[in-house]
Amino acid sequence: MTKLAVVTPSFGPDAELFAQLHASVLEHTTDDTVHHVIVPPRDRALFGRYAGPRCRVWTEPELLPRRYVRVPRSGLWVNTLRPWPPIRGWVIQQALKLSATAMIEADAVLIADSDIVLVRPVEAAAFRAGGRLPLHRAEGAVHAGMTRHVRWHQVARDLLGLPDAPPPPLHDYVSSLTFWDPVVVRAMRARIGQATKRHWLDAFTSRLHISEFILYGVYxxxxxxxxxxxxxxxxxxxxxxxxxxxxxDAALAWADRLNPEAIGMMISAKSGTSLPVRQAAVRRCAEVAER
Structure with missing residues (x-):
């Protein structure tokens, strides 16, 4: 069993971002750390260049039961046992993170989106306290105006068989870079099955609105x-x-504010920041991290 694995869902348009992330994984993690990237079948060849002892390329169907089928020329999937409503690709992506983490034999999994770059060495043991991984938990950060987060909390509690969520403020567990414990994920999936009397994946994907991070945090x-x-x-x-x-200039100023505890940086792909500017920010963050 390895000490650390990294899991990243990605796809063709994010290939250049993934290249930066993967290079940083190779630089900042130990030689036994494997980077698991999950991509659509059409992008298998594009990401195949990274496959090797430290990178495992998975296609989405490899991590899903055969009853899950992608709808051609759409971002939707269907569970053929219960085809309506169709499943949004965003929900499938969340389920894939849970499936991969539960399958991996590692002490810890670092969930990292494609637009992450690691800037400092990462050893899961350094973050454990009392033998447990830390939890991304922004305490009381979800207020009543954050309607999606409030709904995600209620959905998580429904799946886990917990009483209704209390009124806000609630904790926010959503992060683009966080540690998950595979043992905890496996136990959480079993709890969902027990609470819903369904296969955990069918219960999870039946929800139109859900957050894997809030589900994990609440559990x-x-x-x-x-x-x-x-x-x-x-x-x-x-x-x-x-x-x-x-x-x-704004990217460098942002990079200069790198937190002393941060092991990664993220400029959202949705920001439209150009690749040269992003690369300049990565370099500056690396410089700050070495100080």
Whole structure:
């Protein structure tokens, strides 16, 4: 069993971003760390260049039961046992992270989106406290105006067989870079099966609105570690979430604010920031990390 694995869902349009992430995984993790990338079948050849001892390329169908079928020329899937409503690709992507993590034999899994770049060495053991991984938990950060987050909390509780969510504020567990424990994910999937009397995947994908991160966080805090919740860590990643592109000067100024505890940086792919500007920010973050 390896100590750490990295899991990244990706696809063709993010191939250049993934290349930066994977290079940083090779640089900042130990030689036994394997980067698992999950892609649509059409992109298997594009990402196949990275396949080797430290990168495993999975296609989506390899991690799903055969009853899950992609609808041609759409971003939708169907569960042929219950084909309506169809399943959004975003929900399938979340389920794929859970499937991959549960399958991997590792002490810890680092979930990293394609637009992440690691900037400091990563050893899961360094983050464990009392033998447990930290949880991305922004305490009380979900307010009543964050309607999607509030709904995600209720869906998580429904799947886990918990009472209705209390009124906000609620914790926010959503992050583009976070540690998951495969043992916890396997136990969480079993809990969903017990609570819903369905296969965990069928119950998960039947929901139109869901967050895998909030599901995991609620399970850890309110079931798995109810009497002694793990420590919170919201500083793993230096994030730029805005939809406005960064220019060169703004990107460097942003990079200069890298948190001393951050192991990664993220400029959202949805920001439209150009690749040269992004690369300049990566270099500056690396410089800051070495100080």
């Amino acid at each position: 850890v805090d309110e079931i798995h570690c109810l009497d002694d919740p793990p420590s919170a860590n919201t500083a793993l990643c230096h994030n730029y979430w805005d939809r406005t592109p960064l220019d060169h």
